[in-house]
Amino acid sequence: MRKWFLPLALVSLAALLLSGCSTGRGASWPALTSDGELAYLAGGSYVYAIRLSDGTEVWRFPAKANRKLAFYAAPALTPEGHLIIGSSGTTHTLFSLDPASLDPESGEPLIDWTFDDARDRWIAAPLVTETGIYAPNVDGNLYALDFQGRPLWSEPFSAGGPLWSRPTSDGEHLYVASLDHRLFAVDAATGQAVWADSVTLDGALAGSPALGDSGTLFIGSFGSHMHAVDATTGHIRWSIPTKGWVWGGPVVNNQTVYFGDLEGYFYALDTENGEQRWPSIQPDGSVIGTPLVLDEQIVFTTEAGSVYAVSETGEILWSTQVGGKLYAPPVLAGDFILVAPLEADFLIAALDRNGNQVWTFTPEK
Amino acid sequence: MWDTFIVTPLTNLLLWIYYTVGHNANAFGLAIILFTILIRLATHPLTRQQIKSAQAMQELQKSKRWQEIQKKYKNDRERLAQEQMKLYQELGVNPFGSCLPTLIQFPIILGLYQAIIRALAATPLELLRLTRSIYPSLDVASIIPLNSRFLWMDLGRPESVQVLGVGVPVLAIIVALTTYIQSKLTMPATQPDDQSAQMGKMMSLYMPLFLFYLAITFPSGLTVYFITSNVVGILQYAAMGRVNWGNLLPALGKRSEK
Numbered sequence: 001m002r003k004w005f006l007p008l009a010l011v012s013l014a015a016l017l018l019s020g021c022s023t024g025r026g027a028s029w030p031a032l033t034s035d036g037e038l039a040y041l042a043g044g045s046y047v048y049a050i051r052l053s054d055g056t057e058v059w060r061f062p063a064k065a066n067r068k069l070a071f072y073a074a075p076a077l078t079p080e081g082h083l084i085i086g087s088s089g090t091t092h093t094l095f096s097l098d099p100a101s102l103d104p105e106s107g108e109p110l111i112d113w114t115f116d117d118a119r120d121r122w123i124a125a126p127l128v129t130e131t132g133i134y135a136p137n138v139d140g141n142l143y144a145l146d147f148q149g150r151p152l153w154s155e156p157f158s159a160g161g162p163l164w165s166r167p168t169s170d171g172e173h174l175y176v177a178s179l180d181h182r183l184f185a186v187d188a189a190t191g192q193a194v195w196a197d198s199v200t201l202d203g204a205l206a207g208s209p210a211l212g213d214s215g216t217l218f219i220g221s222f223g224s225h226m227h228a229v230d231a232t233t234g235h236i237r238w239s240i241p242t243k244g245w246v247w248g249g250p251v252v253n254n255q256t257v258y259f260g261d262l263e264g265y266f267y268a269l270d271t272e273n274g275e276q277r278w279p280s281i282q283p284d285g286s287v288i289g290t291p292l293v294l295d296e297q298i299v300f301t302t303e304a305g306s307v308y309a310v311s312e313t314g315e316i317l318w319s320t321q322v323g324g325k326l327y328a329p330p331v332l333a334g335d336f337i338l339v340a341p342l343e344a345d346f347l348i349a350a351l352d353r354n355g356n357q358v359w360t361f362t363p364e365k
Numbered sequence: 366m367w368d369t370f371i372v373t374p375l376t377n378l379l380l381w382i383y384y385t386v387g388h389n390a391n392a393f394g395l396a397i398i399l400f401t402i403l404i405r406l407a408t409h410p411l412t413r414q415q416i417k418s419a420q421a422m423q424e425l426q427k428s429k430r431w432q433e434i435q436k437k438y439k440n441d442r443e444r445l446a447q448e449q450m451k452l453y454q455e456l457g458v459n460p461f462g463s464c465l466p467t468l469i470q471f472p473i474i475l476g477l478y479q480a481i482i483r484a485l486a487a488t489p490l491e492l493l494r495l496t497r498s499i500y501p502s503l504d505v506a507s508i509i510p511l512n513s514r515f516l517w518m519d520l521g522r523p524e525s526v527q528v529l530g531v532g533v534p535v536l537a538i539i540v541a542l543t544t545y546i547q548s549k550l551t552m553p554a555t556q557p558d559d560q561s562a563q564m565g566k567m568m569s570l571y572m573p574l575f576l577f578y579l580a581i582t583f584p585s586g587l588t589v590y591f592i593t594s595n596v597v598g599i600l601q602y603a604a605m606g607r608v609n610w611g612n613l614l615p616a617l618g619k620r621s622e623k
Contacts, residue, residue: 029489
């Protein structure tokens with residue numbers, strides 16, 4: 001017995017060490033959506049539906065954790081109120097859930113349909129328009145589906161590189177950013193490329209492009225630039241350097257483009273020429289999530305777990321420390337600003353418009 | 366500490382090689398191969414020390430004095446251990462001399478594994494972590510995300526080739542084979558009752574199975590590392606004339622004995 005014990009023990013120790021090095025962290029951070037009554041959180045093993053009035057759980061999907069499923073892409077709501085959510089686990093299924101029909105036994109929403117053609121994870125939220133569902137996948141394809149889960153195009157649009165961000169739409173065209181530095185314009189009806197060639201920028205594009213009033217797309221890159229691209233032609237109008245890599249997509253409001261970078265700076269640029277509206281603000285950590293425009297304030301989160309609100313003139317109106325790490329963008333839900341921290345004791349914090357915490361959501365085991 | 370002194374430098378070295386070899390199709394596979402060769406060369410003095418110590422132990426165990434004390438104290442394990450230790454000291458042989466270099470290399474292997482996984486950064490959290498690991502002197506914004514394609518593989522995922530609708534883990538089979546061949550070729554010729562040889566034989570069976578399991582479970586970038594490491598290991602032994610072909614091809618071994 002002794003002759004095999006030591007080798008077996010050594011091999012087991014090595015296995016333990018190697019597997020210990022590769023587990024323990026999820027693929028991404030939680031993401032939120034709301035329909036004004038419920039908040040929907042893609043929070044790892046489950047998608048939760050939480051009542052906004054008091055922060056209590058209404059249901060979770062699946063009722064029992066499935067180790068092949070993991071949810072990090074923000075759920076998207078169809079006009080009929082169905083929830084579209086993709087798995088980032090080892091199974092790459094896109095689900096359509098019907099929150100109006102709950103299983104009487106498990107309490108989970110019934111599955112309306114599933115789509116299993118994608119070859120990789122769903123990290124980005126799908127875009128839902130009046131015409132269909134446009135779901136970007138890490139396999140480099142943008143899948144277009146109708147509300148019954150049937151393909152709208154003869155074949156998905158292939159961007160080549162991984163797609164980590166939701167496309168942006170002007171109603172006719174879809175603007176798709178790929179992690180391999182390229183920006184595409186796609187005809188929403190046919191799935192064909194609109195520009196003669198994709199626009200290649202100076203770094204990875206991890207966030208969604210924002211569309212301004214003048215037909216300009218704004219997108220930040222890992223090349224530490226904010227770029228303005230003509231949505232009709234694909235020509236770059238201007239590029240402004242930033243202090244760090246830009247991860248999250250920007251937001252446009254009143255001819256100003258707002259965004260943050262990984263070095264922990266928050267910017268406000270003139271959409272026309274890229275000039276700074278005011279000197280960049282330095283909050284307490286990296287800014288990764290897309291900011292939220294709320295009345296006359298711009299709300300953004302930091303990796304250090306803080307939520308900031310700034311005025312259009314660059315004055316910090318309030319800031320509050322929520323805890324954990326805030327990577328996901330803040331979401332407006334009814335009267336609340338919802339944030340979903342990673343590595344905190346709770347999954348959601350609901351703030352009022354002055355930054356006061358109203359409730360937190362911690363799921364029961 | 367582990368991260369600062371082992372994983373981060375190795376990750377940066379890997380990224381630098383990737384950047385240097387052209388950061389396009391197949392570059393990451395090539396970078397892993399070059400990276401493995403570089404690390405094996407850097408730890409070559411340890412490997413040489415390991416081989417020398419193993420050889421010294423082997424010669425000691427063949428010696429007349431060793432055989433005598435084995436016979437004399439075969440029923441008194443405590444005394445036998447004392448006498449063996451005395452002999453080690455007298456002849457200047459370190460009984461752990463062959464284990465120590467292996468133990469020192471083990472953290473490097475773990476670090477390599479973590480560096481490969483980190484550099485691939487297939488998820489947002491992994492990519493965020495990678496951005497924090499890159500030295501400022503290394504301008505890698507233009508090469509992220511790394512192109513994980515290498516030949517027919519995606520180095521960020523376990524590999525398999527579809528044969529008649531069945532996924533065959535070709536790389537995992539190559540890993541198991543090269544691991545088995547390496548352990549056989551580098552195992553010294555020993556006497557049948559030698560306990561360390563028995564253990565070595567068991568290891569030569571367990572390790573290929575263990576690495577096969579890792580290869581079908583973990584990203585194939587790690588499998589490329591294992592295969593390269595095995596091949597370089599065999600070449601290192603061959604360069605020092607320590608490859609024992611007789612273990613793999615008995616006929617060849619018998620011929621050389623004559």
